[in-house]
Amino acid sequence: MNKIFMSGNHAFAESAIRAGCRCYFGYPITPQNELGEYMAANIRKAGGVFIQSESEIAAINMTIGSAATGTRVMTSSSSPGISLKQEGLSFLAGFELPAVIVNVMRGGPGLGNIAPAQGDYFQATRGGGHGDYRMPVFAPGTVQEIADITFLAFDVADKYRTPVMILGDGMMGQTKEPVVFPEPIGELPVKEWALRSMGDGPSKYLASLILDPAAMERHNWKLYRKYKEIERNEVRYESYMIDDADVVVIAYGTTARIAKSAIKRVRDDGIRAGLIRPITLWPFPKQILQELARKIKQFIVFEMSTGQMLEDVQLSILGKADISFYGRPGGVVPTPLELARYIYRECQNKKELDYET
Amino acid sequence: MKLKNEWPKHYKREVITHYCPGCGHGVVHRIVAELLEEMDLGKKTIGVNPAGCAVLAYKYFDFDMIEAAHGRGTALATGIKRSRPDLFVLSYQGDGDLAAIGTAETIHSASRGELFTVIFINNAVYGMTGGQMAPTTLKGQKTTTSPDGRNPKYEGYPLHITDIVATFPGVAYAERVAIKSPASIIKAKKAIKNAFQTQVDGLGYSIIEVLSACPTNWKMSPVDSMKWINDVLEKEFPLGVLTDKRKGNS
Amino acid sequence: MDKIKKKECKVIVKSENCKGCYLCVEFCKPGALKVSKNLNKMGYYYVEPNEEKSCNGCTACAIVCPDLVIEVYGE
Numbered sequence: 001m002n003k004i005f006m007s008g009n010h011a012f013a014e015s016a017i018r019a020g021c022r023c024y025f026g027y028p029i030t031p032q033n034e035l036g037e038y039m040a041a042n043i044r045k046a047g048g049v050f051i052q053s054e055s056e057i058a059a060i061n062m063t064i065g066s067a068a069t070g071t072r073v074m075t076s077s078s079s080p081g082i083s084l085k086q087e088g089l090s091f092l093a094g095f096e097l098p099a100v101i102v103n104v105m106r107g108g109p110g111l112g113n114i115a116p117a118q119g120d121y122f123q124a125t126r127g128g129g130h131g132d133y134r135m136p137v138f139a140p141g142t143v144q145e146i147a148d149i150t151f152l153a154f155d156v157a158d159k160y161r162t163p164v165m166i167l168g169d170g171m172m173g174q175t176k177e178p179v180v181f182p183e184p185i186g187e188l189p190v191k192e193w194a195l196r197s198m199g200d201g202p203s204k205y206l207a208s209l210i211l212d213p214a215a216m217e218r219h220n221w222k223l224y225r226k227y228k229e230i231e232r233n234e235v236r237y238e239s240y241m242i243d244d245a246d247v248v249v250i251a252y253g254t255t256a257r258i259a260k261s262a263i264k265r266v267r268d269d270g271i272r273a274g275l276i277r278p279i280t281l282w283p284f285p286k287q288i289l290q291e292l293a294r295k296i297k298q299f300i301v302f303e304m305s306t307g308q309m310l311e312d313v314q315l316s317i318l319g320k321a322d323i324s325f326y327g328r329p330g331g332v333v334p335t336p337l338e339l340a341r342y343i344y345r346e347c348q349n350k351k352e353l354d355y356e357t
Numbered sequence: 358m359k360l361k362n363e364w365p366k367h368y369k370r371e372v373i374t375h376y377c378p379g380c381g382h383g384v385v386h387r388i389v390a391e392l393l394e395e396m397d398l399g400k401k402t403i404g405v406n407p408a409g410c411a412v413l414a415y416k417y418f419d420f421d422m423i424e425a426a427h428g429r430g431t432a433l434a435t436g437i438k439r440s441r442p443d444l445f446v447l448s449y450q451g452d453g454d455l456a457a458i459g460t461a462e463t464i465h466s467a468s469r470g471e472l473f474t475v476i477f478i479n480n481a482v483y484g485m486t487g488g489q490m491a492p493t494t495l496k497g498q499k500t501t502t503s504p505d506g507r508n509p510k511y512e513g514y515p516l517h518i519t520d521i522v523a524t525f526p527g528v529a530y531a532e533r534v535a536i537k538s539p540a541s542i543i544k545a546k547k548a549i550k551n552a553f554q555t556q557v558d559g560l561g562y563s564i565i566e567v568l569s570a571c572p573t574n575w576k577m578s579p580v581d582s583m584k585w586i587n588d589v590l591e592k593e594f595p596l597g598v599l600t601d602k603r604k605g606n607s
Numbered sequence: 608m609d610k611i612k613k614k615e616c617k618v619i620v621k622s623e624n625c626k627g628c629y630l631c632v633e634f635c636k637p638g639a640l641k642v643s644k645n646l647n648k649m650g651y652y653y654v655e656p657n658e659e660k661s662c663n664g665c666t667a668c669a670i671v672c673p674d675l676v677i678e679v680y681g682e
Binding site for chain 3 (some may be wrong): 358360374378384514572581
């Protein structure tokens with residue numbers, strides 16, 4: 001398989017087509033337009049369907065319809081558009097329908113700007129839609145990982161019958177890198193639960209309306225058990241220079257790349273820093289952080305926001321180590337140098353504090 | 358002697374619906390079920406039921422169905438039909454669903470000429486939520502949110518959405534019918550049959566608007582409701598074929 | 608002389624499922640249906656055949672019935 005030089009947005013689309021995605025519905029919004037454009041140019045060649053919908057709301061609902069027939073389906077947008085899709089995500093969760101949703105994040109709130117940001121972490125991981133549901137959220141860090149994770153996301157969606165979100169940002173969408181794609185998937189197994197029309201058998205229906213509170217409760221607990229299973233099986237993260245680390249940076253996506261450069265710099269200055277890069281934001285890699293907190297007493301959370309993943313790190317470490325935060329919101333992309341300075345300063349401060357006590 | 362009106366195959370046997378006495382939904386459900394059987398379509402049908410009074414339609418119809426969020430019926434139907442063009446797809450919606458919260462989906466699915474059929478129940482009120490003003494509420498009509506009667510100065514005018522989409526090139530069949538008498542019901546069935554055939558023949562979007570009674574929220578007896586459809590509702594929404602692009606008709 | 612044989616028709620109302628909208632009574636030309644003096648389990652005064660008039664088998668009652676509670680038998 002040849003290496004191709006490609007942007008993140010194109011890689012999302014190419015990988016989806018290779019994963020057997022046969023329907024794409026979307027509405028233009030910067031900075032993810034190249035994804036839809038690639039689909040428009042290529043998915044029909046693979047026997048698929050492309051519709052530029054009248055809105056993000058229509059796109060997510062077309063996605064629901066397509067998913068109900070058992071088709072592998074994708075929709076994509078950027079922050080304000082993802083807000084519009086939240087009702088549909090809740091329905092996908094309620095119906096237990098698989099679909100892959102890409103969010104190429106930009107600065108916000110409101111219309112914000114079109115620069116890279118990570119302000120949608122809460123929305124993605126806390127369930128931006130209504131009701132008691134969770135959704136697997138992947139955060140790729142390179143164009144290669146976009147290709148690999150998009151491919152994987154369809155499998156996870158089908159396996160658990162759940163919507164899956166891939167959270168990128170404007171930088172990842174636009175960055176071009178060499179990428180090797182997985183081989184196109186062959187015949188997919190039949191989804192027994194899908195609506196295929198009744199034929200000579202009994203009729204089926206998909207409904208998220210469950211008027212009886214006891215039955216609704218049973219459905220909620222059923223979803224809960226599924227989410228617990230996902231938490232057990234699907235946690236993914238990358239450890240970087242962690243073996244001898246005294247301080248651990250936690251960052252995902254674009255900020256993780258910046259963090260790696262910063263870690264290299266501070267190591268030259270004798271600070272043994274390492275990185276945990278969550279690849280799944282939900283389920284969050286709690287366990288590794290808990291284990292690290294037994295011996296490492298300093299953690300730095302680094303995000304392009306004012307501190308959202310920070311809360312998941314706090315919930316994981318539960319006061320067993322010091323956690324500080326460095327972030328740049330609003331579409332400002334921090335440099336490796338500024339993070340390196342922050343890590344250095346934090347380590348000095350901690351040394352002084354430890355000395356005093 | 359033999360039974361002249363067999364129970365339709367695609368209507369669940371001996372079901373008692375939650376609809377109020379005299380509600381038009383029951384009649385339209387029956388017509389749809391009868392036609393799917395007569396035209397041999399039920400086995401390959403996926404229906405979309407709306408949010409609104411017909412939200413439980415999947416408990417009554419006996420063919421595959423999925424429920425849509427309020428207003429999104431035709432977006433779901435688009436996803437279904439594009440994924441499975443070989444299937445017969447039906448979206449069943451009310452006036453609030455189709456002509457208020459789902460206006461964009463209605464207009465654009467029609468504009469794209471999607472190859473499915475929409476059954477549009479127009480009873481000029483929001484039924485399930487208790488009789489609020491709908492986009493199709495008549496001038497002067499009293500509802501819980503237009504207690505002095507709909508005043509165009511404050512509440513605007515009734516929306517004729519079927520007339521709008523009937524002008525689109527992608528819409529192959531549009532007709533407005535009423536459920537007010539045995540004769541009008543026979544006509545309504547014929548119209549829905551034409552719409553179904555339009556989809557089978559792949560000619561374009563098809564929509565049937567059905568003027569249908571909501572005696573509970575109109576605060577009228579079912580019999581008076583039939584008369585009100587005939588004497589009042591039909592004056593604002595005249596019955597008839599709005600577009601017909603089938604062979605020999607275009 | 609043979610009498611002209613009268614068409615044999617019969618209407619049956621599944622009274623337990625009847626919601627008492629009386630559209631069938633309204634649209635039955637021969638008046639073969641009437642409102643019962645009794646309530647059914649749902650609490651409606653249901654519709655029953657009117658023994659004084661005979662059904663002509665036109666099925667108008669079944670066509671207007673929203674609840675499919677009427678069966679019409681005929682030739």
